[in-house]
Amino acid sequence: MYNVKVYVTYKESILDPQGEAVRGAVHRMGFDEIEDIRIGKYFEIKVSDTDDRSVEEVIETICDKLLANVVMESYRYEIERVKETV
Amino acid sequence: MRFAVIQFPGSNCDVDLLHAIRDGVGEEAEYVPHTAESLDGFDGVLLPGGFSYGDYLRSGAISRFSNVMSEVTRFAEEGKPVFGTCNGFQILVEAGLLPGALQRNENLHFICKTVELEVVNNQTRFTTEYNDRELLTIPVAHGEGNYYCDEETLAELKANDQIVFTYASDNPNGSVENIAGIINRQGNVLGMMPHPERAIEDILGSSDGLRFFESMVKNFVKETAEV
Incomplete structure (x- = not known):
């Protein structure tokens, strides 16, 4: 069994108007030192063991086809091996 | 010509499309659920x-x-006509049937208003009833219509005349090159953010959208006659 964490973020070339709006609010709070805020998405995924394919292969396929739109987003992931939960 | 109007959970312009086909251009249209496994018998x-x-x-x-x-x-790969408006356009780009992506509107607002569109390609099967560079009055209603593609894709879109509609005066969403609607390379899949189906009767503000569907029908009839 694996716990996988996936982070999807806009590519650097893509404007993030929501992040800009949040940065504006942070500045109004008085934190002028905040230079930039980018908003992304975070997924926690549980994957059971299979001999058919590697967990990396599964996660990358899911990310490429569904979790991220690779035209404007990129992703990274962390895989942690855990004991089967009962 | 017989049209399938696809209904996804959360579609809300399906009735408008069916009305545009049945009452606007007087052709056949049926709802097809998202669970359907066949589009046999449909022409568009x-x-x-x-x-x-x-x-x-x-x-x-x-x-x-x-x-x-x-x-x-x-259906699209067979060269048959597919049209997506608004969320339908978003689905077509997510499905990879059209290039690029639709981002959140630049100003973060959901924009619902009537805009002026320019027909920049009247040589597609969806636009032959329009004049070149004609200006149309068509409503938009979206929060994520900010069309984006990389420079390479944009160059291809331009080189192949794939940009079909642009916002003429006031770009509501910040899209690249004021793009409002594009067509695929083969010329049978078109997606646009504005709603031509909401502009088929003068009593509702504009009938400029009617000729979009008339173009689809006329070109289908012409192709069928040629076969």
């Missing part, structure tokens, strides 16, 4: 606006994997 496919699957994850991202979409993809 229409993907409506709305908020399919609540826009979860990204607009169109989940609908793209509904049963009927593999059929829509096959």
